[in-house]
Amino acid sequence: MATPSAFQPSAGNHGEEEFERSLRPRSFREFLGQDRILEPLQVMIQAAAQRSETLEHLLFSGLPGLGKTSLALTLADEIGAPLKMTSGPALERARDLVGILSSLERGTVLFIDEIHRLPRVVEEYLYGAMERFQIEFTLDQGMHARMLRLDVQPFTLVGATTREALLSAAFRSRFGHTLRFEPYEPAALRLILQRSAGLLRTRVSTQALDLLAENARGSPRIANRLLRRARDVAQVEHASPRGSDSEDIQAEIDPAVVQRTFELLGIDGHGLERADRRILEALALAAGRPLGLKNLAVAVGESEESLEEVYEPWLIQQGLLARTPQGRILQAPGWSLLGLSPPESASELR
Numbered sequence: 001m002a003t004p005s006a007f008q009p010s011a012g013n014h015g016e017e018e019f020e021r022s023l024r025p026r027s028f029r030e031f032l033g034q035d036r037i038l039e040p041l042q043v044m045i046q047a048a049a050q051r052s053e054t055l056e057h058l059l060f061s062g063l064p065g066l067g068k069t070s071l072a073l074t075l076a077d078e079i080g081a082p083l084k085m086t087s088g089p090a091l092e093r094a095r096d097l098v099g100i101l102s103s104l105e106r107g108t109v110l111f112i113d114e115i116h117r118l119p120r121v122v123e124e125y126l127y128g129a130m131e132r133f134q135i136e137f138t139l140d141q142g143m144h145a146r147m148l149r150l151d152v153q154p155f156t157l158v159g160a161t162t163r164e165a166l167l168s169a170a171f172r173s174r175f176g177h178t179l180r181f182e183p184y185e186p187a188a189l190r191l192i193l194q195r196s197a198g199l200l201r202t203r204v205s206t207q208a209l210d211l212l213a214e215n216a217r218g219s220p221r222i223a224n225r226l227l228r229r230a231r232d233v234a235q236v237e238h239a240s241p242r243g244s245d246s247e248d249i250q251a252e253i254d255p256a257v258v259q260r261t262f263e264l265l266g267i268d269g270h271g272l273e274r275a276d277r278r279i280l281e282a283l284a285l286a287a288g289r290p291l292g293l294k295n296l297a298v299a300v301g302e303s304e305e306s307l308e309e310v311y312e313p314w315l316i317q318q319g320l321l322a323r324t325p326q327g328r329i330l331q332a333p334g335w336s337l338l339g340l341s342p343p344e345s346a347s348e349l350r
């Protein structure tokens with residue numbers, strides 16, 4: 001049986017989704033390691049409140065697992081606004097959008113996840129609603145065609161996207177502000193892991209915390225998942241916790257537990273999973289010739305989306321792989337990690 005990936009999105013996995021929900025930050029104070037994003041947001045919130053206006057529309061852009069959904073939920077709580085959640089693919093027809101917009105209460109935060117997957121026709125209906133809080137649509141056709149205008153309550157649209165470049169310029173320009181989520185530093189992930197460990201009644205040693213934070217690829221979602229798996233290992237394979245507060249503590253994670261967890265998950269000493277290695281090996285097999293996204297996806301048995309959003313960003317950041325206009329190539333550190341030397345022809349591409 002294939003090892004479940006610690007790095008893949010959890011869509012459709014109810015256990016994982018429930019677990020994530022239980023660890024979500026409940027306030028800006030608990031939304032850790034993102035002052036760069038929070039500070040301008042708090043100024044916007046205050047300014048809107050002083051003018052008694054609804055908050056401007058916001059676009060949250062960044063890789064999966066960096067906290068876009070969490071921040072949208074927290075934002076609604078912080079400003080005391082109702083929240084409505086949907087996603088680009090769920091709004092298939094204009095009718096779906098009209099249904100949602102016409103039922104909004106004043107000031108609602110409308111969160112549309114994967115907003116780059118909103119069908120173009122639906123997107124165009126959204127423009128008027130974003131700009132003037134009005135939806136305009138045509139009833140009937142030909143001679144009987146009539147233009148109808150529907151007022152909607154002022155609302156704040158929060159769109160989240162992992163693929164900002166896929167949004168049209170016209171759409172992007174309708175957001176008041178774009179918040180770009182960057183991968184988290186290990187120090188920020190340590191804070192997140194400490195908070196999560198407390199909620200999970202788990203004690204984690206400093207060294208274990210460092211190991212988890214350094215192997216989480218800058219993602220709170222992955223950090224929490226590694227913690228969860230390590231807690232399982234600690235409970236099943238290790239002695240029960242000691243100490244005066246042991247009644248509250250259900251598991252104790254030390255570096256040995258983390259190493260064992262990584263072994264079980266197939267994460268090696270470089271923080272790479274089996275799928276990462278398969279990607280590097282497929283590129284090595286191409287002997288230095290660039291591989292297109294489609295071919296690479298087929299070669300490693302992963303979807304193009306997970307390659308682009310889950311695996312590649314990390315491999316690129318580590319300097320192992322590069323995206324070129326001709327396709328993906330293995331970089332010098334990638335060749336040496338596999339214990340190979342690049343063929344002569346590959347050196348021209350680097």
Ligand code: ADP
Pocket residue numbers: 020021023024025030031032033034063064065066067068069070071160192220221224
């Ligand atoms: P995204 O919507 O960008 O895919 P999520 O908001 O679903 O990411 O975040 C995934 C998980 O990571 C959440 O369940 C939450 O527990 C955790 N998380 C994300 N960002 C933070 C943060 N800044 N502070 C604390 N936990 C966070």
